[in-house]
Amino acid sequence: MLQLAAAQRMNTDARKAIFCVIMSGEDYADAFEKLLRLDLPGKLDREIMRVLVECCLQEKVFNKYYCILASKLCNHDKNFKFTLQFCVWDHFKELEAMQLQRSMHLSKFVAEMIASFSLSLAVLKVVELNNPIHLTPKRIMHFRMLFEAILEFPDKLVWNIFTRIAVTPEYESLRIGINFFISKHVLSLSKSLVNKYKLAKKALNNVEGVLM
Numbered sequence: 001m002l003q004l005a006a007a008q009r010m011n012t013d014a015r016k017a018i019f020c021v022i023m024s025g026e027d028y029a030d031a032f033e034k035l036l037r038l039d040l041p042g043k044l045d046r047e048i049m050r051v052l053v054e055c056c057l058q059e060k061v062f063n064k065y066y067c068i069l070a071s072k073l074c075n076h077d078k079n080f081k082f083t084l085q086f087c088v089w090d091h092f093k094e095l096e097a098m099q100l101q102r103s104m105h106l107s108k109f110v111a112e113m114i115a116s117f118s119l120s121l122a123v124l125k126v127v128e129l130n131n132p133i134h135l136t137p138k139r140i141m142h143f144r145m146l147f148e149a150i151l152e153f154p155d156k157l158v159w160n161i162f163t164r165i166a167v168t169p170e171y172e173s174l175r176i177g178i179n180f181f182i183s184k185h186v187l188s189l190s191k192s193l194v195n196k197y198k199l200a201k202k203a204l205n206n207v208e209g210v211l212m
Helices: 001-008 015-023 027-036 046-058 065-076 078-093 100-115 123-127 137-151 155-163 168-188 191-204
Strands: none
Touching: 001 168, 015 046, 027 065, 046 065, 046 078, 046 100, 065 078, 065 100, 065 137, 078 123, 100 123, 100 137, 100 155, 137 155, 137 168, 137 191, 155 168, 155 191, 168 191
16 A cells, blocks of 8 residues: 555645545545544644545546545535635645646545535636637636536536625626636537526526525
């Protein structure tokens, strides 16, 4: 296991310990309990989420195990949510050089985190979704995969996901960006999602914040 950790660039004792727990857990509950028992000093517990996401992105086949484990950690301690958000932002910065498989896994992972309400669509506030200069082909492909994954969730979940950012005035530019991106870059290739987008668009205007 330590050799595998080294191969995966887990280059500190803390990262190696976290990696071994995540990869050897009998299930997510077992891994969760063992991660909490690591009792990492200082701010090293932040490494847990970063190692978890890296493990997810390095898999050959996307595995929801990492999503369930990440959600359980976020539900346990909100500090994991903050770490997860910054971790995702760091990966967004790497999209231009990211391999396709990692990009696909990241889009699915973030979609699952949004669906479990461990993250919200506000995680996209750092992305200029309606800026043609910022939206390179690789970024367009990544966020198209992300929105396709989100819009394929059940209606109730889609409504609640988009409603979460409807009531906050500071997210007005984000709502505009999301509307622009989906209408221009998602629906052009996924006509089957038109009705889901209509629901999402209505939810973005749900200023009362009424959930389904």
